[in-house]
Amino acid sequence: MFVESVVRWGAWSLLLQYGLGVAAGGCPSRCVCRLEAKEVICSGKHLNSVPESFSSDAKRLDLSYNKLKTVGRRQFFGMQQLQELDLSDNLISMIEVEAFQGLQNLRTLRLKNNRLKIIPVGVFSGLSSLRFLDLSQNEILVFLDYTFKEMVNLQTLEAGENDLVFISQRAFFGLQNLQELNLDRSNLSSIPTEALSQLQGLTRLRMLHLTISTLPNNAFRKLHRLHSLLIKNWPLLDYLASNSLIGLNLTSLVISNCNLSAVPYAALRHLVYLRFLDLSYNPITVIQGSLLGDLLRLQELHLAGGSLLRIEPGAFRGLAYFRMLNVTSNHLTTLEESAFHSVGNLQVLRLDGNPLACDCRLLWVVRRRLRLNFDGYQPTCASPDAVRQREFRDFSEKELPRLFTCRPARILDRRPQEARVEEGTTVLFSCKADGDPFPSITWISSHKNVVSPTGRIRVLPNGTLEVRFAQVQDSGTYQCLAGNAAGNDSLTVGLYVKGVPRNRTIPFFSEEGWTEPSNPPAANTSAQMAKPYPFDAKTLIIATTMGFLSFLSSVAICFVFMFFWSQSKGQIKHTATIDFVPRSSMGGGGGDGADGGRFTMKLI
Template identity: 85%
Template sequence: MFVESVVRWGAWSILLAGLGVSGGGCPSRCTCRPEAKEVICSGKHLNSVPEGFSSDAKRLDLSYNKLKTVGRRQFSGLQLLQELDLSDNLISMMEVEAFQGLSNLRTLRIKNNRLKIIPVGVFSGLSSLRFLDLSQNEILVFLDYTFKDMSNLQILEATENDLVFISQRAFFGLTNVVELNLDRSNLTSIPTEALSQLPSLTRLCMLRLTIPSIPNNAFRRLHRLRSLVISSWPFLDSLASNSLIGLNLTSLVISNCNLSEIPYPALRHLVYLRFLDLSYNPITVIQRNLLGDLLRLQELHLAGGSLVRIDPGAFKGLTNFRMLNVSSNQLSTLEETAFQAVGNLQVLRLDGNPLACDCRLLWVVRRRLRLNFDGFQPTCASPDAVRQRQFRDFSEKELPRLFTCRPARIQDRRPQEARVEEGTTVLFSCKADGDPAPAITWISSQRNVISPTGRIRVLPNGTLEVRYAQVHDSGAYQCLAGNTAGNDSLTVGLFVKGVPRNRSIPIFIDESWIEPTHMTQTANSSSQMAKPYPFDAKTLIIATTMGFLSFLSSVAICFVFMFFWSQSKGQIKHTATIDFVPRSSMGGGGDGGDGGRFTMKLI
């Protein structure tokens, strides 16, 4: 019985082996799975592609071996093969038509090898290929028509290569590619012409590049592109205003770069954008009314930046806005007026900011049960009474007592009036206190807001400076001090008297004034201080010294010249003798005529 059982078991083993390798065999160092039509030769220390594969195999795994080359028509007997994995080998060369005959191949992985260049024609015959992974090689350049026979390719992975150049027609024929990934290469500019050969591209990822800027029309003819990811470009500090023109993006990521401000001009065309991530850029402010063109924007991520302010009206017009992530910045507050409608806001990330918990954040605390903080509770950094308390720790009863503000109030309300002559510089003081600190704004007599620059300007301490006052500067100026809790105002008067025409007055030329005298008057003083000379004593001493030195230098040069002239005077001859031949009186040329001589005396 025992012998019979052994015989039966051997017969069944032979039968199963025969079923498992129908149409061929199984290489001795590989594992075959007949039910899945797989041949697994991974990690077998193979130096070359083995032979004897079953002709009906659909998946072949040759990864983690020591293969160095792929020869011409290496797999031509595997016409039903759908997936081939050559990853993690030592392949440095692939011959032309290396994959010829694999007309049903859908997936090809050649990841983590030593390829430096791919000859044109290597991928010939791969008309059904959908996925190609060339990442983690040493490829330097993609040549023209490298992928021309792969008309059905959809995803191309080309990350972590040494690419320095992508030829303009390298992607010619890839009419169905929807995703391209480029990561950690040596490209110094965007391969615009090459990318334009990908008319069906919907997702483009370009990571860890050294490109410093994105020029106009950088992604032209990519009308189907919906997702663009640009990340870890440490030198990228600018986007041209038309760099994203023609794109219909719904998702845009420009993170871990060097943008110091939101590229509003480049973004204004993206009316279909729903997701925007500008995290980990040194952006300091989100300005008001500049994102309104992004009508469909739902999410904005600006985490890990340098934000110190989000202006009121920053998200005006964004009726679909649902999520804001400004975690790990330098924000002290976020006012309700920044949003079009806070009722639509669902997710808010404020954690990691030095938040001042006063009346400006009361709207957030009162919505703390409805708002989703994504698991990261905001924490108060000031004032001392609530330091380190999380928003969820506050009870409804204590909110009116703790989250308060003090209205702005101008401290010195004494009348300020200045009557001066033309050319005088006048200062008007406006100091205010309040909690939070009030913002100071000056309004001119023409009802215009005065800027911090120009002849009439607002100084950092809130003082209004009118330099070299002119007659037309006369009028009433209003100081407005305001914060979230309230406003205060103060009006001052300036009256400028013209000077007689025979007196000189300052002339304004190229942002500077030429003045004969300097006069400054504050609005609270009754006397006028003027200096009769435009230079101080130090300046006059330096100028006199320089003039005296110049005079001494001129005199010294004259003495030196006279010295050398006197030394050479004894060598000068006072007479000169000149020989000459006179012309004949008949004009015959003077042959045979006698010469002459005369002597001149030199004076």
């Protein structure tokens, strides 16, 4: 019995000493102290000020979700072992200079969701070991020069959801090891290029929900280590300068939910290391052929939720590592196999949400439906009626040749077209074709060049070739090529232009007067002139005569005006008498006439 009492008394003594030790170790009231983890948890305790007497060996201090308004100078000076400090979700509007002095081992500092408007220089003094700093969801207006100058080991800076309007050029001075910077939801109106150029170790930059309208040239200069750039929800961004991304070695680029109406090919051509590209939710209508070939390492392209109408053949030519295409929720009716460098490398394809026309152009996709990964979203046919609303996985191999068909392109009018015209005439050659899908029309000139929709020799929207103001060198054969996925058809026409003598008048017709004559060989002719000016000899003579008469009339009017003006001045004296004294000769001699002289001058 005695022994049992002694044991109980010793146990209670030990517990009492342990409790006193905890109290002496510095656990403030209303806080929870975890000695093994060396944590002090004061979160959500309605504290109005920072408690005192913290344990000097604590490694984590949580003061979040309180009512703290200020952080005083050297507020945590005795906590040399502290590694994580959380001051989030308070009412802090002021932090004094050297507030964190003495926390030389601090790795993480959270100041999220407070009321900070400005951070004085020196606030972060002494935080040479800090790795993570969260300043998001405050009211900060500006980052001043040298704000972070002593944080040489900082790796991540969260500065989003502030009222930032300006970042000083040297605000990020000293952050040579910063790897990740987030500048979301601020009031910046332009890229802070000079400030960002201080972050030469930056690898990831995120900027969401900004009102910047353009990326200028050299916007991210000196950021040679930047691998990931995330630009999202910039509703005003509609232009990227051709050298805006120059100097970057990006592997991932996201420019989504912006206002780009075309793929920024010129800006992208510098990104030879790019593997991931996301241009989703932009009003882009077409991916042109052979313009992404500089992105040799590109593996994934996302262009979901846009306005895509077509992906041209050769759009991904040269992209040997291309394995994923996401074009869901666009306006595509088809995707031809010729768009890819090699469909054998394609692994993931998102075509759902498009009005797909299930014909021979999509046969290559349906035949790979078991090998391709549709990411859980099966493409669905929108036309023709026989297959409407059917998913690709529903088709059997037997019915594919019967349902996924096309009708080859065929030129409708194959009658010979030959025009023999004089220099200066306008010629029209017709080329109408039919097919399913509807064929495209291409004209090849007599010099073996593709004719464009603009210029003196051009292709009209209906496929007609127009040669305006025909010249001798335009003579030759022109070829019309009508083609679709099922086949091609061609038609050759001839144009022979006869030069006219230089002294012969060449008629000139205005564009409103161009008409199509009824004679078949000349049915394609209109008017143009060979000389560099559209005037004939008669016009020049009339113009010269009118100008000469105008000149004579002006001179006559001037003379009449001068006559009446002189008459109105009264009597005018027309002579003047002048007395003069001649200069004496060099020899000193003189004569009778040397004393003077007089003569009369008549004024005209």
